[in-house]
Amino acid sequence: MTRRLANCVAAALALGALAFAPVTRAADTVDPAADKAAFQKFFTDKFPKLKPEDFVNGPYSMNEDLHRQWEEKEQFPPYEFSLEAGKEMFATPFKNGKTYGDCFPNQGIGVRQNYPYFDEKEGKVVTLELALNRCREANGEAPISYVRDDMAALTAYMAFTSRGKPMDIKIPNDPRALEAYQKGKEYFYTRRGQLNFSCATCHVQSPGERIRAEVLAPALGILNAMPIYRSEWSGMGTTSRRFTTCNSQIRGVPLSPQDDEYRNVEYYLSYVSNGLPISGPGARP
Amino acid sequence: MSAAMRTMTAFAASVLLIATGASAFAASEADYKAAYAVAEAANKEAANLRNQWTTTASTLSAAKKAGDAGDFDTAVAQAREAEALAKASSFQATSEKQRWKDMEIR
Numbered sequence: 001m002t003r004r005l006a007n008c009v010a011a012a013l014a015l016g017a018l019a020f021a022p023v024t025r026a027a028d029t030v031d032p033a034a035d036k037a038a039f040q041k042f043f044t045d046k047f048p049k050l051k052p053e054d055f056v057n058g059p060y061s062m063n064e065d066l067h068r069q070w071e072e073k074e075q076f077p078p079y080e081f082s083l084e085a086g087k088e089m090f091a092t093p094f095k096n097g098k099t100y101g102d103c104f105p106n107q108g109i110g111v112r113q114n115y116p117y118f119d120e121k122e123g124k125v126v127t128l129e130l131a132l133n134r135c136r137e138a139n140g141e142a143p144i145s146y147v148r149d150d151m152a153a154l155t156a157y158m159a160f161t162s163r164g165k166p167m168d169i170k171i172p173n174d175p176r177a178l179e180a181y182q183k184g185k186e187y188f189y190t191r192r193g194q195l196n197f198s199c200a201t202c203h204v205q206s207p208g209e210r211i212r213a214e215v216l217a218p219a220l221g222i223l224n225a226m227p228i229y230r231s232e233w234s235g236m237g238t239t240s241r242r243f244t245t246c247n248s249q250i251r252g253v254p255l256s257p258q259d260d261e262y263r264n265v266e267y268y269l270s271y272v273s274n275g276l277p278i279s280g281p282g283a284r285p
Numbered sequence: 286m287s288a289a290m291r292t293m294t295a296f297a298a299s300v301l302l303i304a305t306g307a308s309a310f311a312a313s314e315a316d317y318k319a320a321y322a323v324a325e326a327a328n329k330e331a332a333n334l335r336n337q338w339t340t341t342a343s344t345l346s347a348a349k350k351a352g353d354a355g356d357f358d359t360a361v362a363q364a365r366e367a368e369a370l371a372k373a374s375s376f377q378a379t380s381e382k383q384r385w386k387d388m389e390i391r
Contacts, residue, residue, distance in 0.1 A: 035390075038390050038391055039390050042390045185389070186385055189385040189386070189388045189389050190381045190385040191377065191381055191384070191385070192336055192377065192378075192381070193338060193339075194338045194339070194340050194370070194373075194374075196377065198385065198388060200388050201388075204388070204390065205388075248339060251338050251339045251340050252336070252337070252338060252339065253337035253338065253339055253342065255335065261335065
């Protein structure tokens with residue numbers, strides 16, 4: 001091969017590499033703001049008749065009959081008992097005289113839209129459920145189950161005090177926060193379980209479609225309604241309960257509630273729903 | 286011995302031979318324990334990858350139940366099935382390290 005030919009081949013290879021480089025970078029760059037814009041556009045394009053704030057109503061925004069049922073349900077909402085219980089628990093002092101409110105900004109009223117947040121001291125994501133249990137432990141109380149009624153009641157009350165406020169998750173300028181966000185995104189799109197489903201299989205590819213008797217909710221705004229009363233469960237469910245049951249439904253062994261993976265995916269999913277109103281506690285079929 | 290009798294005797298001997306031969310291939314407790322250990326190790330690897338399947342756990346339980354009942358043929362078959370499931374879950378976890386990007390909204 002002559003030197004000229006070799007140079008030509010090298011130049012062609014370099015051009016080829018340049019042509020493909022932007023695609024590779026686009027896939028690997030961590031850009032939460034661009035992700036959020038693309039995520040929200042995907043859903044608003046897919047469901048052009050819906051206003052952005054409608055997405056927080058999950059399956060009730062996808063189907064007119066279900067929407068009518070939901071409006072009737074809201075006359076006597078099934079989560080009302082939980083809400084009342086949560087309000088009482090929230091106000092009841094611990095043995096040391098302090099309350100949950102003492103652990104949160106603004107005494108815990110109207111702050112749900114800021115959770116989860118990235119704790120720069122710990123270097124990890126802190127969810128509302130985790131913050132509530134840490135509050136208990138800091139005040140000498142035993143932690144409560146992440147998947148049972150007491151946690152659902154407490155988060156229901158806190159969500160209720162934030163109703164209508166736009167989700168407002170911050171990603172600080174800290175590489176660990178970006179890493180947590182990215183890992184959450186990876187978890188969301190990763191297929192798992194014997195059924196080979198990712199979160200996105202149901203909540204990105206198939207919202208509005210039925211899976212058995214259920215209408216699937218869109219991923220956009222899905223956590224804004226948490227915690228939820230589910231008729232299928234005949235009771236309330238926390239975000240932790242939702243994540244772990246999603247895993248077992250696709251025949252994957254769930255991780256422990258509040259393991260890093262679940263905290264990160266909650267961070268990612270909440271961030272991409274920024275701007276949509278908190279609607280929790282919600283009710284679902 | 287008549288010809289018919291001879292034929293009958295030869296047939297009975299063949300059946301006996303086949304039956305004895307088959308029992309020589311039946312799984313033993315040692316086979317079951319070895320197959321179970323391999324399946325458990327494969328499932329542990331899936332646990333390290335944070336990607337176990339519920340069906341692996343239930344198939345391992347079925348293997349143990351059959352082993353405890355002395356049904357080693359079933360126990361070995363279930364343990365091998367559990368091993369295959371565990372290996373598939375590990376394969377899934379490894380291949381998804383890159384494949385998840387195909388589903389991403391961009």
